[in-house]
Amino acid sequence: MRVLIVSAPLIGHVFPLVPLAAALREAGHEVLLATAADGLDVARSGLPVRDVAPGFDFGRIARGVLLRHPLVARAELAGRGGTRGAGLLFGTVNDQLADGVVALAEEWRPDLVVHEPFAVAGAVAAARLGVPTVRHENTLFDGRELIRATVARFAPALRRHGLTELPPPAAAVAVAPPSVLRQDGWPMRYGSYAGGGDLPDWLREPGERPRVLVSRSTVAGPGSGGPMRAVVAAAERVDAEFVLVRPDERLARSALPGNVRTVGWIPLAAALPTSAALVHHGGAGSIFGAFVAGVPQLATVGAGDRRHNAELVAARGAGIAVAARAITTALLTRLTTDAALRDAATQVGREIAAMPEPAELVPRLAALA
Incomplete structure (x- = not known):
């Protein structure tokens, strides 16, 4: 089985996907991670990685979104933006990721796509190929809410790839301890790639x-x-x-x-x-x-x-x-x-x-x- 794992281009988003990716590879499956920019640091884990958005600049995108939406920016800076600000930001992020992720999927032909809630570009690629997706939680939100907020700002990318909506995932992986937050999906013990470095x-x-x-x-x-x-x-x-x-x-x-x-x-x-x-x-x-x-x-x-x-x-x-x-x-x-x-x-x-x-x-x- 070939598994394409898609993440937003940030260390904190892609590193928590490594334990499942490593487990899949150890079981004999082919794994490929798709991300960009800072997320490419995950290559140090030894897993194969592809840059799907060369030149990606998260800071520039974030500044542009906040300048265009000053009220949302104010709420986000106070930590009270909920999923609205995240939807605006990661809708733009995924618009820049989508073409590269789809092209990679069409070239590599995965049997399954795993993506984190802030990387709905993975679901676009899966829909184009007609293969199932799995949502891999990596936050302390309900990933379904994050995806809904992102997709609401993602219409241009959907249209570019001949879609009007995204099919629901075949499954989800929930990592939050239930006493803190109940997430929808199969429970899995949280882990994360450490990113290198030696412990004195x-x-x-x-x-x-x-x-x-x-x-x-x-x-x-x-x-x-x-x-x-x-x-x-x-x-x-x-x-x-x-x-x-x-x-x-x-x-x-x-x-x-x-x-x-x-x-x-x-x-x-x-x-x-x-x-x-x-x-x-x-x-x-x-x-x-x-x-x-x-x-x-x-x-x-x-x-x-x-x-x-x-x-x-x-x-x-x-x-x-x-x-x-x-x-x-x-x-x-x-x-x-x-x-x-x-x-x-x-x-x-x-x-x-x-x-x-x-x-x-x-x-x-x-x-x-």
């Missing part, structure tokens, strides 16, 4: 004090620096060790408190089991990483989906949702000492561990083709 020896074992990892977004834009500066400002008065993962150059060169260290790109999933907590920008990948490790997290509310994601964490009791500017010594102390947060995070981790591994879904996917 000192991060392989717990430190003398509770260790808190602090990360930021892989996407440039509003809030991309995340909570790092706020954490640094409050860290000295917290009985913990803080590790800034990929800080910007200016922050890395500045004078830091004695309990703050820096590190470059590391496999975050490998560092979390020896850590007490994670502080991050509210991205879905970071939230899932803390969930899998069963550690409490502080997720900052912000633009795009970050407020939604952070509030889900807080509603589950597995972490704290707060604006970066509101981070205090008291909140960071609570993050490392609150037994209720730790217990809830542990429960979510166990919930994810009980979900089926990607390899268990491969026979079900093969039966669709």
Whole structure:
């Protein structure tokens, strides 16, 4: 069986598709990933990848969409745009992906197309070829809502390829822990390609004090620096060790408190089991990483989906949702000492561990083709 896996051109979108892609290949199936721009970094995983939109510039598209829709832009920057802003943005993104994905599909002739909710270009290619599709969730939204919002802004691409609508998927893969969000589809344990990097020896074992990892977004834009500066400002008065993962150059060169260290790109999933907590920008990948490790997290509310994601964490009791500017010594102390947060995070981790591994879904996917 040949499986084409389609993702939006962003690291945080394509990396979570790697575990299922790898499981399919290990079972003897041919796999090809289709993406562009930053998403091409997934080639480091060893999986075959094709650039379906050479010259793609996500930042330029995002700026153009926000300038044309100022009210939506305001809501998006506040994290209150819901799926409307996502539909506008990724409708344009997929318009630029569709022709390349369709051309690749017609050349490679897959038997099955797997795509994430923000990559409906994959569903267009499948419809053209008459092959089934599978929606692979990778966010903390209901993917059906995301696809509806995107397709509503996707009419020109549909018409170009002789379609008026997209057929429903043959199946869906749901990765969210049900106690946090119930997604439609076959449950599968969340995983993600780490993106390379080596884990220093000192991060392989717990430190003398509770260790808190602090990360930021892989996407440039509003809030991309995340909570790092706020954490640094409050860290000295917290009985913990803080590790800034990929800080910007200016922050890395500045004078830091004695309990703050820096590190470059590391496999975050490998560092979390020896850590007490994670502080991050509210991205879905970071939230899932803390969930899998069963550690409490502080997720900052912000633009795009970050407020939604952070509030889900807080509603589950597995972490704290707060604006970066509101981070205090008291909140960071609570993050490392609150037994209720730790217990809830542990429960979510166990919930994810009980979900089926990607390899268990491969026979079900093969039966669709």
